[in-house]
Amino acid sequence: GDSVTQMEGPVTLSEEAFLTINCTYTATGYPSLFWYVQYPGEGLQLLLKATKADDKGSNKGFEATYRKETTSFHLEKGSVQVSDSAVYFCALSTPGDNQGGKLIFGQGTELSVKP
């Protein structure tokens, strides 16, 4: 079945460091790919998405490129801030069945940014 694999956390960085969180996926169709962020004590927020190969999603300085050849959707940010400390979830969605758009999540990667 479809699945998402993320790099394990926690990831600890100093402020202004470069961030990469790896995400790879397995899907039988042509999924849409997402990054969601969960700040401490809150629900999930959609961070960015990409719907087809070579699309780049971007938001708040974060970006990720849909790489079909490597089945990857790595999250990057050039300079992280303390306020970026959160858990980041990679997810995919395929139209597959009549539920359309069922989300499958990776295990989440905790990011901690130190001042």
Add this chain to the structure above:
Amino acid sequence: SAVISQKPSRDICQRGTSLTIQCQVDSQVTMMFWYRQQPGQSLTLIATANQGSEATYESGFVIDKFPISRPNLTFSTLTVSNMSPEDSSIYLCSVRSGSWDTQYFGPGTRLTVL
């Protein structure tokens, strides 16, 4: 994007009791989803709720344990029945809005069962 609220935001319950969680959306949506996030874990889909029909449950989740209502296009409830400590989790509702593939989430309900 849709604005979603959930009640209660958190609760502490006794073993054997039931809790009903409400999810309210600021616009009419066809499909609503209920997820469980166990401590330190990722999200697992419990069921999909369409207005006017029975909810569709994922493998490992049953209606007797997690009954769902969907009385209209802006509201849904999830009940966690006969609770045990293993039910301690965050329960989140989400809606599909804007496009077939994109879901927006409520703030979650943090449930602790003693």
